[in-house]
Amino acid sequence: MTKPLVDIRDLSVTFSGERTVHAVNGLDLSLPPGEVLAILGESGSGKSVTLKTLLRLLPPRRTAISGMIAVDGVDVLSLSGRRLADYRGGTVSMVFQEPMLALDPVYSIGDQIAEAVMRHEGLGRRAAMERALDMLTRVRIPSPERRLKVFPHEMSGGMRQRAMIALALACRPKLLLADEPTTALDATVQIQILLLLRELQREFGMGVIFVTHDIGVAVEVADRIAVMYAGNVVETGTVAEVIRDARHPYTKGLLAANLHGAVKGARLEAIRGAPPALERPPEACSFAPRCDFADERCRTAPPPMIVPGPGRRVACVLADRLEAAE
Amino acid sequence: MSATDLAPVAPLPDRGGPQQPLVIARDLRRHFPIRSGFFGRRTGTVHAVDGVSFEVVKGETLGIVGESGCGKSTTARLLVGLIALDEGDIIFDGDRLGDQLSLRELRRGVQMVFQDSYASLNPRLTIEDSIAFGPKVHGMGEGQARRRARELLASVGLEPARFAGRYPHELSGGQRQRVNIARALAMAPRLVILDEAVSALDKSVEAQVLNLLADLKEERDLTYVFISHDLNVVRYISDRVMVMYLGEVVEIGPAEAVYARKAHPYTAALFAAMPSMDPDARTEEPPLAGDPPNPIDPPTGCRFHTRCRFAEAVCAAVKPALASVPGEARGGEARAEAHVAACHMLVAGSGHSAAGGAA
Numbered sequence: 303m304t305k306p307l308v309d310i311r312d313l314s315v316t317f318s319g320e321r322t323v324h325a326v327n328g329l330d331l332s333l334p335p336g337e338v339l340a341i342l343g344e345s346g347s348g349k350s351v352t353l354k355t356l357l358r359l360l361p362p363r364r365t366a367i368s369g370m371i372a373v374d375g376v377d378v379l380s381l382s383g384r385r386l387a388d389y390r391g392g393t394v395s396m397v398f399q400e401p402m403l404a405l406d407p408v409y410s411i412g413d414q415i416a417e418a419v420m421r422h423e424g425l426g427r428r429a430a431m432e433r434a435l436d437m438l439t440r441v442r443i444p445s446p447e448r449r450l451k452v453f454p455h456e457m458s459g460g461m462r463q464r465a466m467i468a469l470a471l472a473c474r475p476k477l478l479l480a481d482e483p484t485t486a487l488d489a490t491v492q493i494q495i496l497l498l499l500r501e502l503q504r505e506f507g508m509g510v511i512f513v514t515h516d517i518g519v520a521v522e523v524a525d526r527i528a529v530m531y532a533g534n535v536v537e538t539g540t541v542a543e544v545i546r547d548a549r550h551p552y553t554k555g556l557l558a559a560n561l562h563g564a565v566k567g568a569r570l571e572a573i574r575g576a577p578p579a580l581e582r583p584p585e586a587c588s589f590a591p592r593c594d595f596a597d598e599r600c601r602t603a604p605p606p607m608i609v610p611g612p613g614r615r616v617a618c619v620l621a622d623r624l625e626a627a628e
Numbered sequence: 629m630s631a632t633d634l635a636p637v638a639p640l641p642d643r644g645g646p647q648q649p650l651v652i653a654r655d656l657r658r659h660f661p662i663r664s665g666f667f668g669r670r671t672g673t674v675h676a677v678d679g680v681s682f683e684v685v686k687g688e689t690l691g692i693v694g695e696s697g698c699g700k701s702t703t704a705r706l707l708v709g710l711i712a713l714d715e716g717d718i719i720f721d722g723d724r725l726g727d728q729l730s731l732r733e734l735r736r737g738v739q740m741v742f743q744d745s746y747a748s749l750n751p752r753l754t755i756e757d758s759i760a761f762g763p764k765v766h767g768m769g770e771g772q773a774r775r776r777a778r779e780l781l782a783s784v785g786l787e788p789a790r791f792a793g794r795y796p797h798e799l800s801g802g803q804r805q806r807v808n809i810a811r812a813l814a815m816a817p818r819l820v821i822l823d824e825a826v827s828a829l830d831k832s833v834e835a836q837v838l839n840l841l842a843d844l845k846e847e848r849d850l851t852y853v854f855i856s857h858d859l860n861v862v863r864y865i866s867d868r869v870m871v872m873y874l875g876e877v878v879e880i881g882p883a884e885a886v887y888a889r890k891a892h893p894y895t896a897a898l899f900a901a902m903p904s905m906d907p908d909a910r911t912e913e914p915p916l917a918g919d920p921p922n923p924i925d926p927p928t929g930c931r932f933h934t935r936c937r938f939a940e941a942v943c944a945a946v947k948p949a950l951a952s953v954p955g956e957a958r959g960g961e962a963r964a965e966a967h968v969a970a971c972h973m974l975v976a977g978s979g980h981s982a983a984g985g986a987a
């Protein structure tokens with residue numbers, strides 16, 4: 303078995319301050335090199351917090367982190383100073399939903415990419431500018447020579463997204479973290495960006511963790527899917543396994559609610575209720591208050607992690623029974 | 629509930645009868661000036677809605693889809709009277725806005741629910757007060773407005789005893805959107821425009837709200853205009869669908885016909901851009917290249933010609949009119965059944981090589 307590129311064990315992230323939020327609760331996740339994992343889950347389930355923890359972007363004073371994160375063999379939680387700076391933007395980089403978070407409004411696109419390459423790879427200005435031009439060409443920005451001198455606000459939404467991807471990939475990271483980078487885009491532009499990311503991922507052979515709440519987007523980009531609920535992964539498997547043979551009641555509800563092929567006039571199978579507030583750490587199955595199958599076991603202890611097949615994990619007391627029933 | 633109990637904000641009567649469309653929008657036009665520089669000189673014009681015509685039939689749900697900036701929300705705002713028309717007519721149940729119908733009357737009959745459930749609620753009012761606010765402004769007494777608010781909370785699935793006194797920040801996104809729906813219904817409207825009303829909700833909560841919308845429509849004889857970028861949701865909820873591109877209508881027809889035929893090349897591209905749900909049949913080629921053009925200086929002729937793979941010389945020169953989609957015309961079909969699209973390929977003799985000879 304190859305060593306995983308990302309190995310997260312028993313990660314918990316708790317915010318203190320005005321109110322306490324147990325955002326991530328004992329999460330285990332691993333990613334082999336060169337694989338694309340989509341994290342799927344609803345608002346507040348801890349997707350962004352997981353990515354930010356991987357990049358060490360959370361405010362240290364109000365955040366308590368426990369557990370272990372290794373990326374490319376490096377213990378991420380112990381990094382600081384120069385080594386942390388090399389890690390960010392060198393080993394790992396990130397693209398966001400809002401490109402203005404990643405792009406600096408006062409520098410041209412070319413200068414920003416060149417600057418990053420000079421800092422992380424020690425290239426001279428000229429070689430760095432060449433890399434910038436190459437990156438703008440790869441992300442298919444029209445007239446790339448001219449676009450090197452353009453400022454972020456002078457570009458359209460789709461173009462800015464491409465520029466941000468060019469910046470993120472300029473230093474050839476081993477791991478790309480993508481937090482809903484296409485959610486704000488039009489459908490016809492979104493699919494262009496998804497296909498571009500897929501192509502660059504293959505070309506550079508990097509690992510990608512792609513956060514989304516859109517199952518269709520996950521199907522387009524990912525090899526595997528991890529479904530998150532209330533700060534934990536409740537189900538993982540290949541895209542086909544999760545889409546065609548979901549085992550966790552929450553995943554099933556999510557698939558039914560996607561309305562793909564829903565019959566007009568028929569009532570939708572809605573999951574009732576709303577996700578928990580996460581003020582206290584979960585002591586039982588977090589989905590129990592909304593689950594049609596919940597019984598006493600579900601309300602008294604966290605569900606066991608069932609392994610219905612190789613590479614497949616489901617956190618539900620029923621997962622093995624469902625399999626046995628087949 | 630009895631109508632007398634709820635006066636003075638009682639439902640408006642049906643005046644024109646079932647055959648009269650609830651709304652006829654005729655050649656709606658709304659442009660926005662672009663100002664720039666220190667003196668705010670007018671430097672351009674956004675052609676946000678540019679000659680849009682359609683009807684909303686009583687009791688139906690009309691879905692509106694199209695890319696960002698194509699004019700969906702501007703069309704909606706025109707229908708509610710939130711912004712003024714530059715040109716065109718809005719005829720509500722037979723009465724034309726302006727001479728036969730006042731803006732105030734239109735706003736009673738048409739209510740709107742927006743995407744951002746947080747921004748549209750006053751953070752300092754309890755949700756009961758928020759819902760009661762509109763009826764009170766229209767002359768309803770305090771006690772009666774409160775009763776109506778509580779009754780509406782119950783009908784959107786929020787138990788009044790638990791929720792009436794809460795403030796917006798004490799609710800989840802799905803609960804806030806229910807409050808917004810209740811607030812729109814407090815004016816007893818006949819038409820409710822839902823502008824991306826479920827788009828910000830999580831999938832599992834969105835399904836709850838869609839079920840709720842279906843129930844309320846049934847109970848209260850409502851007509852909906854439903855704007856969304858989610859084509860699955862639009863298909864599920866709509867009787868008819870209208871597709872817009874850069875301020876114009878490019879296709880309109882019964883939902884199933886539009887989804888099956890995709891007669892306009894833009895409609896086809898928009899549908900092809902939907903992510904695949906089949907891991908063995910992922911999308912390989914993006915259906916369109918590039919971003920949508922700028923609405924400040926829209927392309928001549930067919931506005932889609934800069935991105936259309938069937939474009940020919942005639943497309944840049946002549947604007948195509950909405951024409952009936954062939955192969956479906958049935959004798960004497962009702963207007964609501966008509967399926968039309970604006971593309972030269974559908975009109976014999978248009979000069980497009982795919983259109984065939986003279987009509």
Ligand SMILES: Nc1ncnc2c1ncn2[C@@H]1O[C@H](COP(=O)(O)OP(=O)(O)OP(=O)(O)O)[C@@H](O)[C@H]1O
Binds near residue numbers: 343344349
């Ligand atoms: N810096 C912070 N301080 C306090 N709470 C936070 C902070 N960042 C996130 N949270 C809380 O942690 C929980 C998880 O948030 P997170 O942003 O990871 O959700 P998400 O899954 O990315 O949701 P979305 O789909 O809405 O982006 C939420 O309850 C959120 O309010």
Ligand SMILES: Nc1ncnc2c1ncn2[C@@H]1O[C@H](COP(=O)(O)OP(=O)(O)OP(=O)(O)O)[C@@H](O)[C@H]1O
Binds near residue numbers: 699
């Ligand atoms: N008050 C305004 N002033 C100037 N321009 C405006 C104004 N309102 C809308 N526009 C412009 O008019 C065009 C149509 O906008 P509209 O909001 O109707 O689009 P939309 O189809 O609802 O888009 P979205 O899907 O992003 O909501 C856009 O180019 C928009 O920038």
Ligand code: SF4
Binds near residue numbers: 551618
């Ligand atoms: S563990 Fe119990 S409550 Fe949780 S998802 Fe499974 S059946 Fe439902």
Ligand code: SF4
Binds near residue numbers: 932938939
């Ligand atoms: S009129 Fe021409 S450019 Fe427009 S959609 Fe039809 S073929 Fe394409």
Ligand SMILES: [Mg+2]
Binds near residue numbers: 349350351481
């Ligand atoms: Mg997030």
Ligand SMILES: [Mg+2]
Binds near residue numbers: 700701
């Ligand atoms: Mg809009």
